[in-house]
Amino acid sequence: MNPDSFFNCTDSERAAFEAGIKLGSLFHQFIGIPVSKSNVSDVERLIETCLKIQPFVEDIKVRIKGDLKSKKNEFDYDVLSPEMLDVRLKIKYKNVKVCARLQFIEELDYPLMFVERMEAKK
């Protein structure tokens, strides 16, 4: 049985839908993870590898921004918060590519998930 048979939409709507799933999942799965200067690049890589095994993910770059604490005492660490995440995601479904992004937008005071670009191969 092919999952595609459950869908009633165009390929580009499907691609956009899949991009949304990945960004929404990522946000709610990883917010709250303990991070510090010593493990921040591990966390970035881990989020990337967790996303890459999911359907239709062609590429993903995760950057954790912000002034992370280095561990001077027992309580010096942060937890991953919405402001810190900057994610660039590329989804490919059939002939359609979606470049989507999760980024905290100062003017909106909001971590926005948006579609930067749709590409359809002819």
Place this chain on the structure above:
Amino acid sequence: MNPDSFFNCTDSERAAFEAGIKLGSLFHQFIGIPVSKSNVSDVERLIETCLKIQPFVEDIKVRIKGDLKSKKNEFDYDVLSPEMLDVRLKIKYKNVKVCARLQFIEELDYPLMFVERMEAKK
């Protein structure tokens, strides 16, 4: 500043993207919550109210399925797992409506998120 200005896609792609965000978020936020016969309908209602305050959500119905334990001893409870969730979501962005669903599909052995129907008003 209007969030729409960050998007480069059609209204129907946008609507599909937003539907994906909501289902992906819901899945990863609520999986793991302790549930039992005594609180299952509270959990269903709560997930619905949490989704309804998010952008473009027109309607949502959450059903938690499965043979939940009733509390006979201290350890008798379950945690919400992917198989248990059945969610029907309606997203409205401008003139486009998306009916999307999260449902565990036995044949796929997989909790599938899919687009049941797109509707565009002229």
Place this chain on the structure above:
Amino acid sequence: MNPDSFFNCTDSERAAFEAGIKLGSLFHQFIGIPVSKSNVSDVERLIETCLKIQPFVEDIKVRIKGDLKSKKNEFDYDVLSPEMLDVRLKIKYKNVKVCARLQFIEELDYPLMFVERMEAKK
């Protein structure tokens, strides 16, 4: 088989351990949930009912603090953050009671989980 047979510690250490489990679980399960003025008391009640079905929880009071947004536009909502949670938990294991708390402490700039009081009945 009795879960108690896996433990090698005193009843009061066990009670303190169980209190820690519940506060740690609660924190990481519910951080990130969408909240607004319209659903905040639902979220408080839900967290309470989810905790009450877990082992050894005698009582729990959850309060979500902070200046929550009321929904004026599509993007007006918050997600539950560590600063907002104030939780008072009572654990009872055999003859020992633990009153524990999760509270954001300004001076520490940290959501602290701590033991307010141990009570042992003779």
Place this chain on the structure above:
Amino acid sequence: MNPDSFFNCTDSERAAFEAGIKLGSLFHQFIGIPVSKSNVSDVERLIETCLKIQPFVEDIKVRIKGDLKSKKNEFDYDVLSPEMLDVRLKIKYKNVKVCARLQFIEELDYPLMFVERMEAKK
């Protein structure tokens, strides 16, 4: 201001409380993460580094068990479930050490968090 001033319990109760916090946090933070054969050891290491930056964690070993899928098609991956986790945690608070564990116990059909051993230095 010292966090210790908020506590009213013995050092060994405190140590047990901290062990509980870590195991409860870990469980609810990481359940649901996408895992496959290709990233499972990365996920184990990541959970370890996230725990090691938290207060009083002296050592931690995480093992993810189970028959993980290798990626043959788009949908071949698993999400981390309670049965898969085996965690050994060592907490040190002042002169007390706690060896705690999270392990799925077949006979209980339950992922049990328990105290394997308390050690107090004189």
